[in-house]
Amino acid sequence: MALLSDLLGHAVLSGSVLALGALGEVIAERAGVLDLGVEGLMSLGAVVAVMTVTATPHPWLGLLAAGLVGGLGAGVLALSSVVLRANQVLCGVAITFLGLGLSSVIGRSVAGIPISAVFEPVSIPVLSSIPVIGPAFFSQNVLVYLIYLVLPALVHFWMFRTRSGLDLRAVGENPAAADAVGVPVMRLRALAVILGGVLAGLAGADLTLAVVPVWSDGMIAGRGWIAVALVIFAGYRPVVAVLSGLLFGLVTAVGFMGQARGWPIAPAILNTLPYLGTVACIIVPMLAFAKLRSAMAAPAALGTPYYRSGR
Amino acid sequence: MSLKNLTRLPRRRALAALGSSLLLPSVLKAKAAERRFAPIREEDLLVGFGHTSPITDGGWSYAHNQGVEAMKRAYPAVKTLFVESVPYSADATRIFRQFVAEGAQMVISTSNYGDFIKDVADRAPNVAFMECDGHTVSNNLGWYYITHWYASYVIGIAAARLSKTGKLGYVASFPVPSVYASANAVLLGARSVNPNATMRVISINSWFDPQAATEAGAALVDSGCDFLCGIMDDPGYLRVAEKRGVWAAMWNTDMREFGPNAYVSSVTLDFADFYIQQVGARIRGEWAPEGRFLTLGKGVDRDPWGQNVPEAVQKEADAARDRMLAGWSPFQGPIYDSDGKLRVPAGHVMTDAEMFGWSWQVQGVSGLG
Numbered sequence: 001m002a003l004l005s006d007l008l009g010h011a012v013l014s015g016s017v018l019a020l021g022a023l024g025e026v027i028a029e030r031a032g033v034l035d036l037g038v039e040g041l042m043s044l045g046a047v048v049a050v051m052t053v054t055a056t057p058h059p060w061l062g063l064l065a066a067g068l069v070g071g072l073g074a075g076v077l078a079l080s081s082v083v084l085r086a087n088q089v090l091c092g093v094a095i096t097f098l099g100l101g102l103s104s105v106i107g108r109s110v111a112g113i114p115i116s117a118v119f120e121p122v123s124i125p126v127l128s129s130i131p132v133i134g135p136a137f138f139s140q141n142v143l144v145y146l147i148y149l150v151l152p153a154l155v156h157f158w159m160f161r162t163r164s165g166l167d168l169r170a171v172g173e174n175p176a177a178a179d180a181v182g183v184p185v186m187r188l189r190a191l192a193v194i195l196g197g198v199l200a201g202l203a204g205a206d207l208t209l210a211v212v213p214v215w216s217d218g219m220i221a222g223r224g225w226i227a228v229a230l231v232i233f234a235g236y237r238p239v240v241a242v243l244s245g246l247l248f249g250l251v252t253a254v255g256f257m258g259q260a261r262g263w264p265i266a267p268a269i270l271n272t273l274p275y276l277g278t279v280a281c282i283i284v285p286m287l288a289f290a291k292l293r294s295a296m297a298a299p300a301a302l303g304t305p306y307y308r309s310g311r
Numbered sequence: 312m313s314l315k316n317l318t319r320l321p322r323r324r325a326l327a328a329l330g331s332s333l334l335l336p337s338v339l340k341a342k343a344a345e346r347r348f349a350p351i352r353e354e355d356l357l358v359g360f361g362h363t364s365p366i367t368d369g370g371w372s373y374a375h376n377q378g379v380e381a382m383k384r385a386y387p388a389v390k391t392l393f394v395e396s397v398p399y400s401a402d403a404t405r406i407f408r409q410f411v412a413e414g415a416q417m418v419i420s421t422s423n424y425g426d427f428i429k430d431v432a433d434r435a436p437n438v439a440f441m442e443c444d445g446h447t448v449s450n451n452l453g454w455y456y457i458t459h460w461y462a463s464y465v466i467g468i469a470a471a472r473l474s475k476t477g478k479l480g481y482v483a484s485f486p487v488p489s490v491y492a493s494a495n496a497v498l499l500g501a502r503s504v505n506p507n508a509t510m511r512v513i514s515i516n517s518w519f520d521p522q523a524a525t526e527a528g529a530a531l532v533d534s535g536c537d538f539l540c541g542i543m544d545d546p547g548y549l550r551v552a553e554k555r556g557v558w559a560a561m562w563n564t565d566m567r568e569f570g571p572n573a574y575v576s577s578v579t580l581d582f583a584d585f586y587i588q589q590v591g592a593r594i595r596g597e598w599a600p601e602g603r604f605l606t607l608g609k610g611v612d613r614d615p616w617g618q619n620v621p622e623a624v625q626k627e628a629d630a631a632r633d634r635m636l637a638g639w640s641p642f643q644g645p646i647y648d649s650d651g652k653l654r655v656p657a658g659h660v661m662t663d664a665e666m667f668g669w670s671w672q673v674q675g676v677s678g679l680g
Contacts, residue, residue, distance in 0.1 A: 006533045014526055104365065112369035114546075114569055212521040214569075216545055217365040218396070221520045252523075256530035259513040260480070262677055267514045 007253050008136030015249020016147045017042075017207045021227030022234065022241040023151060024199025028074075029231055030159065031192030032172035032301040036092025037077050038200045039224025040099020041070045045204025047107040050215035054110050057117040063143075063205045070201015071194050073099055078190040085305035096224070104217045111216055119143050119210045141210045148242060151199075155238040168192060172299035175306040185306050200224070226274075233282050235296035244281075251277040347450065348439055350596030351416060354388040358590060359410030361397040363422035364519055370544025370563040371518070371580075375421040375443070378582025385587045386594070403427040411435045417593050419586070420445075428452070439598050441589065444489065446602075453600035455585065457611035459489070460496035460642065460666050461635050462578045465613045466540065466560045467500020468628040469575055469620060471508045473558045474501075474538040480531030481512040482524050482541030482548050486679050491669040493542050493562075493578070498675050499641065504627070511536060512678035521547045532557055538575075549573060565614050574617035581610055604663050608636055642666060647674040 021038050028035040045066035053062040073095060081091040119141035128138040137148075159165040168188055170178040175185045207223075208215055230248060234241035255270040263270070285292055366376040372395065383391060392410060397403050397420070404427045410418045411431060416438055420428055423444040432440040432452040445454030470479055479501060483490045494512055501508040513531060515523040528539050528548025537557040539548045544562075546569035552559035553570030561577035585605055592598040605611055613632065616625045631641065644655035648671045655661055672679045 003533065006529075010526055010529055014522060017522075108367055111365070111367035112373070112545075114550075207522065212525055212547060213550070214521065214545075216369065216519070216521060217367055218519060219521050219545075221517065221522070223522075253526060253530070256513055256515075256527050257533065259527070259678055260511055260530040260534040260536070262511060267512075267678060267680060268516075271514065271516050 003257075005132045005136050007250070007257055008133065009140075010253040010256075011246060011250035012136055012140060012144055012148070013211055013249070014252060015246040016144050017203050017211060017223055017245075018227050018230060018248050019242040019245025020147045020151070020203035020206055021200055021224055022230040022245050023147075023155060023238055024196035024203065025228055025231045026196075026234070026236055026238050026241045027155065027159075027168075027199070028193050028196035029302055030172045030236055030299055031168050031189045032175060032299055032304065032306070033078075033082060033189055033193050034088045034092060034303045035074070035077060035193055035196050035200075036089060036228060037073065037095030037099065037197070038203075038227050039220055039222070040096035040103075041073045041197050041200035042099075042204035042207070042224045042227075043103040043220045044073055044099045045070045045201030046208045046220065047103040047110070047204075047215050048201070049205035050110050050115055050208050051106070053115045053117050053209065054113070059117050059119050059209050062117075062209055063202060066201040066205035067198045068201070070204070071198040074194045074197020074200070075190075077197065078193040081305065082186060082189045082193060085307065088303050088305070100218075100220075107215050107217060112214065114214045115208070118213045143206050143210045147206065148246070152239045152242040159238060164188075169299070171306075172301055175301050179306070179308060185308075189306070200227075203227070229278070232298070233278060236299060247277070247281070248274055348416075348437070348593060348596055348598050351594055353386050353594055356386075356388075356417065356590070356594060357390045357392065357413065357415045358417045358419065358593075359407070359413070359415040360391060360393040361403070361406055361410070361418070361420040361422075361424070362393060362395045363397060363399075364544060365395045366393070368519060368544045369546070369566070372421060372544075374563050374580040375582055378586045381583035382586040382590050386590055389590060389594075397422075397424070399424065399427070401427065404430055407431040407440075408434075411438055417441075417590065417598075419443075419589075439593055439600070448600050448602050451600055453602060455603045455605060456667060457580060457605045458607060458663050458666070459578050459580075459611050460492045461607040461632075461640075462611055462613045463493050463496035464500035464503075464635075464641050465628045465632045466576050466578065467497035467502075468504055468631055469616075469624050470497060470538045470540065470558070470560065471501035471503075471505035472624040472627065473575065473620065474505075474508070476535055476537050477505055477508045478536045479508060479510040479538045479540065480528070480534075480536030481510055481676075481678075482527045482531070482539065482543055483512050483514045483679065484518045484542060485514060485516065488667060488669050490542055491672060491679060492666050494676055494679060495669060495673045496642075496666075497540055497560075498673055499646070500628075500631070502675060503631075503641065508675065510676045512672075512676060514679070519544045521545045524548050525551055528552065528559075529555075546570070561614075567614075567617055571617070572619055575620055576616055577614040579612055579614045581612070585610055604667075607632070648672060649674055649676055 048069045049062035049066040052065040077095045080086045081088045124138040128134045167183045171188045179185050230244045234244045251274045255273040258270045362372040364372045366372045403424045419441045421443045440452040442454045481494045498510045513527040524543045524547035528551035532555045539552050540560040542562050546566040549559045549570040552573035559573045560575040567574040640660050642661040644657045644659045646655035648654045
């Protein structure tokens with residue numbers, strides 16, 4: 001029982017970074033913009049959070065700054081790929097390189113220095129005393145509650161229960177039709193990209209303010225790309241995206257647990273568990289249920305810039 | 312026919328050269344190459360450094376860069392170039408070639424780049440090349456490495472005394488010789504005082520991934536290890552140890568600020584004297600391509616003990632260190648591997664070269680495969 005609880009606890013913490021990054025990406029992709037800048041924006045968010053907390057010992061300020069920087073970086077992406085209609089893949093990759101390089105340069109002064117103020121675990125009374133899941137889910141830091149409970153609920157409600165959420169999805173499925181009924185395509189797409197960038201920045205801050213309290217160059221280590229992949233896995237659904245982040249964290253934790261306990265499986269295979277898990281979770285259900293294939297499909301206009309004259 | 316012969320000639324010459332390089336001991340070749348590098352004025356010397364990770368990594372490249380800085384203080388007129396995060400690919404060849412093109416008379420790579428650096432060295436015979444963790448000596452290429460296993464052994468003795476469960480956890484990168492040597496040495500040290508000590512290794516498939524190192528450390532503590540060590544560039548698992556109330560020993564640099572209560576020691580690297588000496592030799596025209604080990608106390612050592620390590624433990628471990636400084640080696644047979652096979656017969660003392668190429672885990676270590 002303690003083993004399971006430990007496992008879940010690690011999964012929740014390490015999955016939170018992916019979950020938040022994936023949630024941001026869902027918003028952008030639902031509006032029809034493929035945002036490949038997540039890795040770079042996460043990196044920028046992580047370093048700016050550390051720099052802010054080093055200057056002012058307030059983790060909330062660090063979080064705020066990371067969100068702002070993520071939004072700013074995504075603003076550049078929105079300008080180039082939405083307003084100027086440049087190729088979304090190229091712009092996204094460029095933002096990733098820019099973010100990684102820039103964070104490496106501006107982070108030099110704080111690299112390797114531990115930060116003093118981080119988000120400490122806060123136990124929720126009553127709930128945290130539930131056996132097994134209590135310590136794993138309800139004795140975590142504030143960001144965990146935000147990422148797993150508050151944000152997905154908000155995004156889900158917005159996307160599927162409000163008029164503007166419907167507009168957002170329409171813009172991603174058929175921008176021409178949305179435009180015809182008076183939905184501001186450009187504005188919504190830009191907003192979605194920027195919002196996604198804010199969440200990517202926050203995901204980076206989550207890594208440095210709650211999981212590993214130090215900035216070092218290259219510490220995102222591909223988690224932004226995994227977040228992009230999780231969105232496809234989650235069928236572009238906010239709640240499922242967050243859960244898949246948790247699943248990915250769990251499978252990673254199981255891999256380490258297996259090595260630590262000496263399960264008779266080669267470490268190389270245990271290390272590939274997250275990827276094998278993804279393959280198994282995506283491909284097997286898709287093959288088994290034809291219905292799922294259409295339900296999990298990408299927004300129809302994903303990756304295509306919108307020209308009003310082409311209507 | 313002449314055409315055919317012409318095209319064959321270089322190949323035959325190449326074969327002959329290959330044969331001689333296999334037959335001739337590298338020492339002899341090094342002798343033959345002496346005086347190849349004429350003395351050079353300090354202000355004319357340009358040295359290029361290629362690092363495998365950012366110099367701010369707080370670990371391997373940081374330690375090397377500290378040595379570079381010390382060298383620059385000793386020879387203030389020497390100009391230097393450096394490139395960080397040199398990938399292990401053809402890009403490395405391009406980067407080292409760039410150093411040569413910029414006029415570097417000496418190129419030092421602080422990690423192993425194998426043929427990627429050898430190719431460049433062969434085409435720039437007047438440039439002195441050094442490769443850390445390299446294995447090749449040619450007319451203008453030498454290697455250097457630290458004999459970190461002695462320091463690891465000292466830490467292993469302390470580990471066995473501090474651990475209550477006798478279960479040590481090791482956060483590894485990949486199953487490569489330096490990792491085998493490090494993990495084996497810690498456990499052999501531990502077994503010298505507690506024959507029942509065991510070690511469990513987790514490989515995270517990266518030299519630098521703070522989140523993965525943290526998770527691996529937590530998984531080891533969850534499964535009963537109360538002493539963590541490893542070979543990471545970041546202090547991830549030291550923070551785990553601090554939080555969970557267990558011990559941890561580190562690598563590369565002094566990292567006690569990340570976990571002052573859990574900190575035991577670290578295998579610390581100091582390349583300052585070595586770089587000063589090598590650059591000085593190049594200036595005086597005395598540099599020669601060789602393979603060199605930086606030994607205990609001269610480039611690699613254990614860090615001063617952590618604040619919570621009891622004095623008796625410090626003394627016991629340091630006694631072994633003193634003996635090693637006086638020339639004793641603890642790495643003598645019989646040593647068995649994890650399958651119970653005798654690998655080092657009784658009476659045989661492992662050479663540094665053997666430990667430099669260690670590729671099996673000793674009895675008691677599991678998980679390295």
